[in-house]
Amino acid sequence: MPSASPAYQDLPSVAALLEAPFTLELQRRWGRTLTTEALRQALREARSAMAQGSPVPETDALIIAAKGALEGQFPRGPRQVLNLTGTLLHTNLGRAALSPAACEAMVAAAGAVDLELDLSTGRRGQRDQATEALLCALTGAEAAAVVNNNAAAVLLVLNTYGLGKEVLVSRGELVEIGGSFRIPDIMVRAGATLREVGTTNRTHERDYAQALGPNAGLLMKVHPSNYAIEGYTSEVSLKALANLGKHQGVPTAFDLGAGSLVDLRRYGLPAEPQPQEAIAAGIDLVTFSADKLLGGPQAGLIVGTKDAITAVRANPLYRALRVDKVRLAALRATLLAWDQPEPEGQLPTLAQLLRPEAEIRPLAEALAPAVAARLGEGWSVAVVPLESQIGSGAQPTTRLPSAGLSLSPRGSKGRALERLAQALRSLPTPVLGRITQDALVLDLRTLGNAETLLAALGEHPLAP
Ligand SMILES: *Cc1c(COP(=O)(O)O)cnc(C)c1O
Numbered sequence: 192m193p194s195a196s197p198a199y200q201d202l203p204s205v206a207a208l209l210e211a212p213f214t215l216e217l218q219r220r221w222g223r224t225l226t227t228e229a230l231r232q233a234l235r236e237a238r239s240a241m242a243q244g245s246p247v248p249e250t251d252a253l254i255i256a257a258k259g260a261l262e263g264q265f266p267r268g269p270r271q272v273l274n275l276t277g278t279l280l281h282t283n284l285g286r287a288a289l290s291p292a293a294c295e296a297m298v299a300a301a302g303a304v305d306l307e308l309d310l311s312t313g314r315r316g317q318r319d320q321a322t323e324a325l326l327c328a329l330t331g332a333e334a335a336a337v338v339n340n341n342a343a344a345v346l347l348v349l350n351t352y353g354l355g356k357e358v359l360v361s362r363g364e365l366v367e368i369g370g371s372f373r374i375p376d377i378m379v380r381a382g383a384t385l386r387e388v389g390t391t392n393r394t395h396e397r398d399y400a401q402a403l404g405p406n407a408g409l410l411m412k413v414h415p416s417n418y419a420i421e422g423y424t425s426e427v428s429l430k431a432l433a434n435l436g437k438h439q440g441v442p443t444a445f446d447l448g449a450g451s452l453v454d455l456r457r458y459g460l461p462a463e464p465q466p467q468e469a470i471a472a473g474i475d476l477v478t479f480s481a482d483k484l485l486g487g488p489q490a491g492l493i494v495g496t497k498d499a500i501t502a503v504r505a506n507p508l509y510r511a512l513r514v515d516k517v518r519l520a521a522l523r524a525t526l527l528a529w530d531q532p533e534p535e536g537q538l539p540t541l542a543q544l545l546r547p548e549a550e551i552r553p554l555a556e557a558l559a560p561a562v563a564a565r566l567g568e569g570w571s572v573a574v575v576p577l578e579s580q581i582g583s584g585a586q587p588t589t590r591l592p593s594a595g596l597s598l599s600p601r602g603s604k605g606r607a608l609e610r611l612a613q614a615l616r617s618l619p620t621p622v623l624g625r626i627t628q629d630a631l632v633l634d635l636r637t638l639g640n641a642e643t644l645l646a647a648l649g650e651h652p653l654a655p
Pocket residue numbers: 340341342343345368372413414415416417446447448449479480481490491583584
């Protein structure tokens with residue numbers, strides 16, 4: 192039993208701890224308030240440990256405890272990570288990797304810009320004017336609008352034409368995308384009544400025609416991007432739907448999701464519906480994401496007829512869903528790249544998508560010995576063939592032949608894989624792989640060069 196009462200007076204004060212050079216670094220990373228609270232907490236814990244007989248802790252130990260608490264409780268994100276998961280457009284990791292031109296454009300747009308000012312006349316301009324012309328050029332549409340993301344684009348379209356009215360959607364297209372986005376739910380929030388048409392596997396033009404009542408506000412198609420119905424199926428063509436809408440005086444919309452601007456078959460990939468096809472078929476409004484196959488910043492793109500886009504812009508929700516100058520700058524740079532002869536040379540996401548296995552495998556072979564050295568004796572590192580996927584609901588069944596490193600513990604597995612994954616996540620630039628049954632796998636499709644991974648792994652042996 193401790194004989195005397197603990198020497199609490201030998202503990203440093205919070206004020207003294209705040210002056211320590213390393214604490215200043217913590218304040219730069221997390222701010223003064225959270226750092227102060229973490230130091231207080233470390234002192235409280237030290238006092239209770241001392242009450243149990245522990246000695247007075249070193250000042251460094253107190254600061255390290257505070258740092259651990261800050262790191263554990265308050266992420267500093269968005270921080271740069273290395274996405275080696277094998278999923279190109281990983282929603283949890285921010286989807287598309289922006290082009291250098293898009294990054295430059297964002298920096299240039301940080302200060303005052305001609306966002307809603309027409310420099311030629313000095314009058315008020317439209318925020319998404321500069322992107323509108325390019326979107327029209329790339330898709331053949333008459334007009335375009337940009338909002339926060341594709342979910343917002345769908346909400347806005349539904350609310351513009353479906354408020355207090357019926358929106359007709361095929362039963363085969365009532366999809367859920369990524370957990371929280373479900374067409375029927377968004378329909379309710381948009382104030383529209385869902386009118387289901389046809390059956391899950393087969394929907395015919397006559398089904399739409401029969402369901403078209405006097406209160407129909409919109410005919411809508413949704414690309415069921417993240418799943419496929421196979422077998423005895425039938426869906427109505429875009430052309431037939433557009434014609435039906437025109438005939439009955441009801442606007443038509445198509446939610447594409449990923450919306451590729453090039454025909455992916457050109458690169459040996461399965462076809463992905465393109466906005467320009469829907470526009471050519473006569474659909475009034477087409478919505479798609481800017482941060483999926485387009486490879487740009489998060490945004491929702493709406494292209495269509497002049498009348499329909501005018502109606503969308505006149506909706507008060509448009510103001511609530513609009514996008515900021517920084518993203519518009521990145522979007523314009525991304526669209527500009529698509530209008531060049533070889534967009535894959537400028538857009539990292541497209542380049543990663545098209546990267547051949549023959550280019551990835553040598554990278555894996557070059558890296559294997561160095562990664563093995565970083566991991567130490569307990570681990571074996573093998574070059575393995577892999578299959579990457581696109582992600583974000585785009586072409587869920589498409590597999591891209593790839594290569595990478597398989598890291599597996601030599602002895603008993605236990606929780607070794609989880610511990611290694613945790614160690615990789617804790618690096619200054621966290622490295623994210625994928626845990627399979629008996630290995631941690633790093634897919635190198637998305638790794639630019641060997642040095643990037645080696646720099647992230649650092650000099651010291653890693654193995655936990
Ligand atoms: C991804 C997707 C959405 C949602 O787009 P966000 O950009 O994530 O808001 C909507 N519809 C479809 C068909 C999609 O694939």
